[in-house]
Amino acid sequence: MDGRKNNGRFCTLLILFLSEWSAAQISYSIPEEADKGTVVGNLAKDLNVNVRDLQARNLNIVSGYSKKYFETNFKTGDLYVNERTDREQLCPNAIKCILNLEAILSNPMLLRRIEVTIIDLNDNAPTFVEEVYFLNISESSLTGERFLLPLAVDADTASNSVKTYKLSPNEYFSLDIQSGGEHSVSAELVLLKALDREREATIKLTLAAEDGGRPPKTGTVRMNINVLDVNDNMPSFSKTLYKARVKENAHAGSLVIKLNATDLDEGENGRVIYSFVKRANFNPADVFFLNADTGEIMVTAGLDYETQSAYEIHVQATDKGSSPRRTNGKLLVEIVDVNDNAPEIVVTSLINPVREDADVGSVVALVTVTDKDGGKNGQTLCKVVGSVPFKLNSNYKNYFSLVVDERLDREEHPFYNVTIIANDEGIPSLSSTSVINVEVADVNDNAPRFLEPVINIYVTENSPVGTLIHTMSAVDLDINENARVSYSIAGDSKNIATTSYININSETGDIVSLQFFNYEELKTFQFKVQASDSGVPPLSSFVTVNLCILDENDNNPTILPPYSEHSSLVTENIPYSAEAGYFVAKIRAVDADSGYNALLSYHVTEPKGNNLFRIGTSNGEIRTKRRMSDNDLKSHPLMILVSDHGEPSLSTTLSIDVVVVENTADIKTQLRHVPLKEDNFSDLNLYLLIAIVSVSVIFLLSLVSLIAIRCHRTDGTFSRYSPPMITTNPDGSWSYSKATQQYDVCFSSDTLKSDVVVFPAPFPPVDAELISINSGDTFTRTQTLPSKEKPKAPNSDWRYSASLRAGGVMQSSVHMEESSVMQGAQGVLVQNWPTASSAADGEGGEVSPPMGAGVDSNSWHFRYGPGGPGGPPQHLKPGEVPPEAFIIPGSPAIISIRQNQGGEDDKSDFITFGKKEEAKKKKKKKKEKKDKKDKGKDDGDE
Template sequence: MTSWRLIESLSVCLSLLLFCWDLVSGQILYSIQEEVTKGTFVGNVAKDLNLNVNELETRLFQVVSGYKKKYFEVNLKTGVLFVNDRIDREELCSSTQRCCVELEAIAQLPLNLYRVEINILDINDNSPVFSMDSQNINISESTFPGARFPLLSAHDADVGGNSLKSYKLSPNEHFSLDVQSGGESAVSAELVLQKPLDREKQSVIQLLLTAVDGGKPPRSGTLQIVVNVLDNNDNSPVFSKSLYKVSVLENVPRGSRIIQLNATDLDQGLNGEILYSFSTHGDKNIFNIFEINSTTGEIIVKDYIDYEETSAFEIRVQAQDRGLSPMISHCKVLVEVLDANDNAPEILVTSLSSTVKEDSNNGTAVALITVSDKDSGKNSIVKCLILGKIPFKLSSSYRNYYSLVVDGQLDRERISQYNVTIIATDEGTPPLSSTSVITVHVSDVNDNAPRFPDSDLSIFVRENSPVGALVQTVTALDEDANENAQVTYSLLELNSKELPISTMVNINSATGEIYSMQSFNYEEIKTFQFRVQATDSGVPPLSSNMTVNVFILDENDNSPGILPPYSDQGSVNTESIPYSAEAGYFVAKIRAVDPDSGYNALLSYHIAEPKGSNLFRIGTSTGEIRTKRRMSDNDLRTHPLVILISDSGDPSLSSTLSIDVVVVESNGEIEVPLRPRPMKESNFSSLHLYLLIAIVSVSVIFLLSIVSLVALKCRSADNGFSGYRAPVITTNPDGSWSYCKSSQQYDVCFSSDTLKSDVVVWPTSCPPADADLINIDGTENMKLHQTLPKSEKPKPPNADWRYSASLRAGVKSSVHMEESSVLQGAHGVLVQNWPTVSSGSGDAEGGEASPPVGAGLNSNSWHFRYGPGPGPPQHLKPGEVPEAFLIPGSPAFISIRQDQSDDKKDEAKKKKKKKKGKDKKEKGKDDSEQ
């Protein structure tokens, strides 16, 4: 036992010392004995392949094989190839002489493939074994020396020098052993009769056959041989050949005949009748596949023959006569099985990684593919290809070994998984093919930024919405996966000049929900914008932006505000109107503003108190307060009005204004409150230029008037003053004047208030013999013609005075009746007042008035036309007295200079008031701009 262990240890050491490596077509060859312990050193692969040991892990170095068991492994820290599992050569390579394990060494980045072959050396671990423990041989005593009797063959699983080498026969005097080796058959032995047998001396002979292999030390197996000596049957059957050879195609149909054997026996009768049978000393598997006709000797196929299981059969056939002491002869039939293309190629896939990144470079290995075909010859030649157009290809590394590598751009967002269909086809007739589907998962890299549906988003927020209210939810989609698709949201300032956006809105970084951080006021801010940035969680992170425009929607949260000179509730404002005010008389104009917008700022004016007032009305949209009718003695002198200003919002908001309208006797009592005018720098402006031009013009007109009066006086002195009364010029408290010239037929009175165009013709009680004609031509072509017949006496106007249709239309719109100025008849005589027509609203509409028939005048003899007109006639100026009505030395002549001075003051006041209103407008505009 000790010597055996020593020899085995020396054998292992010798095999390890004598291992060789060589590069043959890019291969490395190692040799190792079978049955070595796990972890046994095979070789330093990194050193033999000239690889850096420190790069083995980073380059994902590994060895793969097409076997189900992983017999070898590499230590990535040292580069040593070692045994990883028990290696049984007999199990791995069956009965083949050479047993080689083929490995593929793969290094990534860049991809390098290396062939490694490991030759498995056989050790003598199997003894020769006989199929039976004993063999009985019947030999007739009359058998001649030299007769041969086949013996059972032993089987040794080892190969080479460790296989079965010889047989030994125990010493005896009758038999010798003939050992046959080499050639197409295994080592066999035959028992040769050397000396005739004598049944009477020894009927049973015990022999021991020993089978010995070539191992060191050798192993052996024994077979007990029992020779039965039989009585006379002189001739045994004889085959025509001792060895028959036949070929048969695999997968031949059952019942097919292979060969027919023929044996002859010289004996007669039963001793000459031959029975054929399979020898029980042969392979027992023969009985399952073949059968023999005992009479004819035909060998037929009993079951399917598979070349891949057994490529040849050795059938031992015996022929036995039917004598009392039957004689037996033997022969061998070698059946060669011809391969048929009945096996499709087999595809074995070894995955190198479960996923491949979408940014992998071309040539990155994905899987190792091994293709095999159990057939032989041309039937085992296999070609592989990939079905379809996909970004992968097969790279042939060595014989039937392929690598599936990347051959195109991968995009996980477009295709996240590829089912790679590999078809392997052999070159048999007809060709057979196999299909294998490899599922390749494409792993994600962060190559897509989050995307918003739009680059701009407009949202609307109502003012006064609560703080923390949800304004909008924004969502950005990322086509990547896992953490590369996890999007977070943040706010970015769009304009640094505005308020920080963080004080206005905030965003939930996970959900994209935007919340308000304050309650917005439409009157302070109407719109603002900011950016939302969506960032994924990839490395490096990618982001995109979206501009959000926020529009504040107005709410009706502001009541109308009343503009000066009036003030809202809490104070009472006063306005005055004359007692003589006609229907439609302008009382006041209420102005109000609402900071809101749209319908919320659309204002309407109403009289809240007294309700149903029949004296005043207000324009719903203009805010102008006017009278509905003339005043009567029954009306109060003070009329308190409550004005309601309402907007059109929902709900509507309103403000109230209290105005006391006071009725006064005349226009002179109406006080116009004037606010002090703000002082400005005394610069010579255009207003000063207009005032200077006006003063110069008035002065020139005054001088021309003086000249005209002088000329008129001289003319009047020549003609005398018979038939006329002295004209009277009377000044009124408001600065106007009235001119009255009386004759025996009529009185004529003119007023200086030419803006009203008031002319009254008052017939006298005694008409003159000749009628006077007064003609006044102005810009409105105002004319007065009066012709009094001598036979008629003029009568004063009666109560039937009427207005023409055009006058009535004017009265309905903006023309109203006012009291006329006091008309004077003769000097010092008060003349009764009569209504005149005036324009109260400044409308451009005119009207006509004609006295009715029966008024004492010929209605066709004179025509009165009224209208706003631009002013007095072109040759007269406001405040001037016509030349025809001035008498030198009269009070009018004396006081005309004073009247002209008063007119200048009135004109200056009007211009000052206009400038004051203009300054007020400019100041309001400046305030609004600020």
């Protein structure tokens, strides 16, 4: 019962296998010598494809033959004969002739194997190699004795090959026809009647060979039979059929077999010799050697199983009698296969180059592997070696397809060397390799790329039209047309302003100017550049370009009112009693340029060189250098030169005539354009006052809040802080204390104006020197302040400035040029910038360019600079005053600072400020008391 079930399952699997195999191939058959155009079959029907889709899907018929025997009609779908098919030429010595083809369709991929069987036609007649066949027969031959006849050859196979032989009518002989099964049909001559040489010495017959065609064809050979006399017995082989096996790699001289034939006669009539019998086109002596005396057959030439797997050899044993008698024997030599042939790889390319966007599974080439060996020696395995994005798919037996296995990228790998190796299953195994060069075709899959996301380019104003500003450059990883980049202004940047200023060369990327640039009108503008390749479709990328205009010194300084009025000469009056530093006038000027091109400086020239007036280089204030004397002229013409700091420098001149009058009443009546004291409080001063009061209130509120917070904290982090305290002493001095440090300031009573900046410890620095400021605006070093620690130097400085109205005189102003400014421990002259600025430079004395050059201003400037280690605190914004510094405007000139630490007075630590030394002031005390009234009056007017 179980056996029946197993047999049923086996039959089912066999039927499924045969049905699947038959579905995988298409079989046709045609007769050989069919005319060109003969229809073999309809591929559209057998492939189940619409005829209209054959051409669109690129139907391709592939074969491994040198000629293209078949073609396809795309209109009808018929497979027709394209070349003459000669079965005898295509399949010599083959029983069945089959041509193998491959039908390939794309989109989607479809692969079918086609077998075309070539049906043999009876177009060849049997032929004999010999024109005349000679046969010697002894007259003593007995009836029934057989004689081997020549073999006819027919190029046709199967039923069209030789089927029978016919002998011309005679009384002595008949034919015995033998069918060889897989081998050809042979015939033997049978003696029917004893021969009589004396009656008939030679018998002439005709042997005809006939094939199985309809109608049959024949071939003939003439036979001359010589009747020999005497010899009674013929030799006899020990076996009617000998069989032997020999390896195809057997060396020459190797023994195949030894024949044995005996003769009952004695003497020479019983001595047997052996010989090969040549039949048709095969002569055994070409391959084997037969020892005539011993009957040993040996190998003489190289055997090849792939050429011929077996040999049918006929031998004769002949005695040496006067009338020799012979017998025929047959030897079948089987050639044993040896694995001596490596597999052969044949590649048929379909697509080369392969597009880099080819789908996975796309067929690149067909691979056919053959091995001439038999059995396992002819069975092969094929695979792709190495890491490549391709693989082999098995189609049918030894037919493979090389397909894309991964996504391709030409920019990473432009070509591949695909190595295919085939191994057979012999022992030892033989292999062969084949390299397929697969080129990857470029696809436009990379957009042009700029090296930077934003490009800043600079052009100087007033540059000539057509100047090359910048060259754009973008790279594209593709090649040929896909990498040819063109440049243009992006669509959202094609406004009138951009296109009127610049133009870009689409091929080179050169950006040139179309007009002059004016920094005062346009400082910068932005646009986008588009880079596009020439692929289909094209790809693009964008980059933002910032075009910055660089300023040139192309504007002269301009004098502001009231001195900009068009008049031949401007006149200013001063009293004869004017002291040194008396304010005469203020020149205001502006420059339309920027930076150092707009940084202005003022200079004055006095033709007679009396050195009476001076002008602030940075603020344009004209003041007296000394008191008037009787030798001075009453009128002083001044030439004011206003220059910028550009390269080259541009300048403007102004003429002012300064007239000396006897009293101040004349000044009020004569200088009509100078406002009086009660009228000189302008809106600008009002805004400045409001700003100062607001900042002061905010500062005080912040200070009170900070003190309150620190006093109420429970963690003790602010317990060490003690708010500063200022105490006024009865003698007119004041003291400033903070924690254990106390500063006492003493004033003298006969100084016109002075300014004081008080620094708590650790200011001034350890290496500072005591400075005495006298009326000559010189510095005198007196003593170095000691310190236990050396504070670190700051990285920046700070300034504060407050602008005042032109022509006004403010007694509380601190003049950065005429007065001294403490910078670290050194007093230096610092230009008075018209606006506030915060310097980021770490070096003291560095001056930043003004933000609004030419603005009329008197300024308060407080500057901490790194004159040495221990500079003031950092992170101060413009306009801020640190709580550690206090400015005392309008204070006496002589100030004594005493620093107390730990309750001990160190009287050696002090700083003295003053416009004159105390000794000189006592000498001039009487004169100053005399002019005190006039001086107070002048100060009030200012």
